[in-house]
Amino acid sequence: MEKESIESLGEFGLIDRIKSTAVLYDSNNTKLGIGDDAAVIDNGKTYTLVSTDMLLEGVHFDLTYTPLKHLGYKAVAINVSDIAAMNGTPKQITVSIAISNRFDLAAVDEFYEGVNLACEAYHIDLVGGDTSSSRAGLVISVTAIGEVEKDKIVYRSGAGENDIVCVTGDLGAAYLGLQVLEREKQEFLGNPNMQPKIDDKTYVVGRQLKPEGRTDIIHDLNEIGVVPTSMIDISDGLASEILHLSKHSGVGFTVFFENFPIENITLETCTEFNLNPIASIISGGEDYELLMTFKQADFEKIKAIPEITPIGFVTKEKENWLVLNSGEKTKIVAQGWK
Amino acid sequence: MEKESIESLGEFGLIDRIKSTAVLYDSNNTKLGIGDDAAVIDNGKTYTLVSTDMLLEGVHFDLTYTPLKHLGYKAVAINVSDIAAMNGTPKQITVSIAISNRFDLAAVDEFYEGVNLACEAYHIDLVGGDTSSSRAGLVISVTAIGEVEKDKIVYRSGAGENDIVCVTGDLGAAYLGLQVLEREKQEFLGNPNMQPKIDDKTYVVGRQLKPEGRTDIIHDLNEIGVVPTSMIDISDGLASEILHLSKHSGVGFTVFFENFPIENITLETCTEFNLNPIASIISGGEDYELLMTFKQADFEKIKAIPEITPIGFVTKEKENWLVLNSGEKTKIVAQGWK
Structure with a gap:
């Protein structure tokens, strides 16, 4: 039997496949899972929004022409963008990085300088993350947490005729x-x-x-x-x-x-x-x-x-x-x- | 000037360094940032807990002897563990993966089978993530969201004499x-x-x-x-x-x-x-x-x-x-x- 390739599905096909096998156990609390710009969690008073992105050297960015400071800023900004797309306000962010031994401490400082600048610009808090060594290039994973009033949330699904x-x-x-x-x-x-x-x-x-x-x-x-x-x-x-x-x-x-x-x-x-x-x-x-x-x-x-x-x-x-x-x-x- | 190496700081030194430059802008909402098993966010009624981990092939796991299904389960379980360490209950999880072209769809299915088994075991919802291609090996990033009643949260900082x-x-x-x-x-x-x-x-x-x-x-x-x-x-x-x-x-x-x-x-x-x-x-x-x-x-x-x-x-x-x-x-x- 021929192996089924991931390419044949494409990214969105793969996401649909993952979504189709995911069961929601806590429907009281989880308002929306996979399939929009961010997940939506009912915390009682408001909705908590969660969005995450992973960036890999050689796939999403090229360090030949990308200053690390800009990369840190961008890694935050693109997750902020996902929270904005739900009509929400970003509040906190976690940033994980895996770095190979060709990076020194100055490089890490430069990256976090960009992260901190973005936190200042969007008024959000860097609250966690993970640091690790990498055998290949730089890997970045960012998760943004946001908030939106329940009656103001905007999904991908609300467009109507004549809008x-x-x-x-x-x-x-x-x-x-x-x-x-x-x-x-x-x-x-x-x-x-x-x-x-x-x-x-x-x-x-x-x-x-x-x-x-x-x-x-x-x-x-x-x-x-x-x-x-x-x-x-x-x-x-x-x-x-x-x-x-x-x-x-x-x-x-x-x-x-x-x-x-x-x-x-x-x-x-x-x-x-x-x-x-x-x-x-x-x-x-x-x-x-x-x-x-x-x-x-x-x-x-x-x-x-x-x-x-x-x-x-x-x-x-x-x-x-x-x-x-x-x-x-x-x-x-x-x-x-x- | 000699380049300062990351090894000389070690992981915890690096985390302290990152923490020292992070400013908290929203102290009403962010109860605790970097430095415990999970970040703590005040959502009004309870505390929301956020924990994240990144796992890289060749650093954190070896696919020679790690079945992908077990890996999917473990990636969830270790984040669940961080939420538990705050005396909290895990509620939602996001799972991001970057995969190289040596993986076929069956491999991805096997990994998510493990993720879904863990979600069932811990009664948590897979609510999002990111999928990407990788030029090196498999990269996994998991973020867990949990909840704890305000008077039940446990930090690293509360141990007292004679405990x-x-x-x-x-x-x-x-x-x-x-x-x-x-x-x-x-x-x-x-x-x-x-x-x-x-x-x-x-x-x-x-x-x-x-x-x-x-x-x-x-x-x-x-x-x-x-x-x-x-x-x-x-x-x-x-x-x-x-x-x-x-x-x-x-x-x-x-x-x-x-x-x-x-x-x-x-x-x-x-x-x-x-x-x-x-x-x-x-x-x-x-x-x-x-x-x-x-x-x-x-x-x-x-x-x-x-x-x-x-x-x-x-x-x-x-x-x-x-x-x-x-x-x-x-x-x-x-x-x-x-």
Whole structure:
């Protein structure tokens, strides 16, 4: 019998498989298990949110061009982003690291300097973790604990027909930043005396190396009293996240490329690298912006938050469409981790 | 300038260093950060406990002799043990894995079979995690969430003069089990057709491969209405844990080797491997039993729990002594991860 490979399932297939065998024993307390940006635990007064991410050298980051301080910051920020995606406030974090003997104490200090900076920026407490030696590269595992009032929690599953689809910030820059860094790495490997040519690319490079979780938007939404109907953070790319919301909510999304918030430098970098801008924007991951849907009735209110941009609407039909500037429609298909 | 190495600090030195730079921003909510078996978060009604552990192939486990199902079970059990060490009840768990392409889907299923068995045994919910590819071996990160009533929480810091020092279960077997498995591995590498000779060693091997978190003891203590004054789980070895309780509580421990609960098979295996039984029992880790202290007044009550054995007493002087069967005293010194 041929061995069944993990690749054939893909990341999301594997998660579904793990979820299908998990039994919830404590349904009073566990409100939601596997399958959203964070797990939801009923602590009586509020919901406790739990999200976790593992980052491996050579898979998720390349230390050739990633300063350890930025890596520490990013490891926290991407978990903060998951808590924000449930409309929650991050409160505590645990950070575990496994390090090989090529790292000295100064390297560990630099990493935790980034972790502590992120804790300061998001006002969260580093409360635990694990330290270990590693025979391979650096491994990081972060778990974020957050809180949300029970009537304000937002799942992937709440989008309804005619809701407005919005994103925060701008799209695609982190992916283009990665292209710039990879190019510099190749040139550096060819000529170690070269000077990096990234002065005009600081924006896209910064988006790759130092993303932010959008807790500011969660705060602003709370101020104007609006709760999204569904939400997810954009880690794997807009297309992938649209498909998640579509699947969980049982509706379809139609989004318009002309409405996408994209910085000029992002589009210019696409041209420079001869990359299709549409594919780069819709599939490029790691922006850690929020994709969310709102009731039509809330549309006037959310105009007060300039960093939220409407990009489309929700349909009853469970098909997902990207409308190009020409008016042509293209179906949004699956992406994901392999 | 010479680079400062991580080895020179050791694991506990590194944890102290990380702790010293961590700022707690939310002291209303975060009751205790780094430095005990679990972090303590005040959720209003009760305390939420958070504990996390990372396990790496080639460092923490050897797949030559560790069945993946046992590994999944153990990864959960050792985190359950940390929650128990705070006198808490484990409720939820997240499990992250990074796997290289030499693993097929059957291997992942086997690992999660063990995780799910442990969830069933401890009545806890698998609520999340992360899956990723790995360029090196298997990496596992588990975070356990637990709960404890506010007036029942037990820290490392509560031991007082004249308290009785106790342990649960028996000591040293897991370390001897590891010796047996390592010997079998070496013999197998020399002759792959060999038959394993572990029939008479099932107890010690089982203690290494499938430890249990002592939630049963926590339940029993709750039933008889006794709260330990301090507690820690025995993961790094009895000596190391005694030093932790001593340091955090500001007191000393005197324990008697003749009182230690040790199975005959453990002592016989020491003889067979030509290992000093005292060193093996006091420094051998991974028993995942509980070391705890009780007020004298509770001594009669705890006799009702046969799996709790008194092994010594707490002194005002901050020195830690092991009294041998000969009556000779030997000072307990630091051990730990390097």
